[in-house]
Amino acid sequence: MSNDITLVLGATGKTGRRVAARLRMQGAPVRAASRSSETRFDWSDPDTWDAALEGVAAAYIVAPRLPGPVHKFVARAEAAGVQRLVVLSGRGADTWGDSAFGRDMRDAEDAVRGSSLQWTVLRPNNFNQNFDEENFHTPLLRGELALPAGMVPEPFIDIEDVADVAAAVLAEPDGHAGRVYELTGPRAITFDEAVALISRASGLPITYTQISPAEYTASLVKDGLSEDDAQHIAEMFVMMERGLLAGTTDGVAAVLGREPRTFEDYVLRTAAAGAWHR
DSSP: OOOOEEEEESTTSTTHHHHHHHHHHTTOOEEEEETTSSEEOOTTOGGGHHHHHTTEEEEEEEOOSSSSHHHHHHHHHHHHTOOEEEEEOOTTGGGOTTOSTTHHHHHHHHHHHTSSSEEEEEEEOOBTTHHHHSTTHHHHHHTEEEESOOSOOBOOBOHHHHHHHHHHHHHOOTTTTTEEEEEOOSSOBOHHHHHHHHHHHHTOOOEEEEOOHHHHHHHHHHTTOOHHHHHHHHHHHHHHTTSTTOSOOSHHHHHHSSOOOOHHHHHHHHHHTTTTOO
16 A cells, blocks of 8 residues: 555544644545544554554644653554654743643654654644633633733634644645744733633623632632643643743744734634634
């Protein structure tokens, strides 16, 4: 079998399903894989890996929560004849030091960098869509988003831009091998400003409140997260408050030849779709 398939891991997730759709629209052979996809893939079950890798030329990797499996997966990919890997990481991963947050992403980066394959690393800031697809959504519907984030701004990036970049790198590999793309939106805003924009567009009275990391951890546990997962998320905000990730980059323009979507554009689209209607 010739190797011409693009494997998309995490194909039912936020980025994976968008990347797979873009590649299909371009006419590329795509194998969508996840624990619930027709092609089953489970990081904790290596017996599912070989079938997913058969005939694959390039793979999009979203790291599992625990470090380790990506190294073994990359070795399997090399043996299967895979040529290119694109891994989703996080903005400024090499500046996080010993932070507990992001060890999974740093480990995935190390795995692809240490391989003999062509690799590209994508490092986005927090997604705009965290406000309607993730933990921020329910609090917004309740009328108050409380987080351990102060006046340090965040250059939120639209996940559609991340998917556009990933699909472009996977489909048109020339010039992307060995590159690390730091991906941000066009400007940085505070969480207070972000919530104010959502409130204005949705017409709902929504406020932002700054709380401590400990208070946020407790609120996440109350909402059903494990203590470990809650502390992991809270640690991200501690890291963000250092201000190392507040600047913008030209990563999106470098790949796509255009500026990234604005947060205001995201808010208008999402409010019109009814995401914040109660």
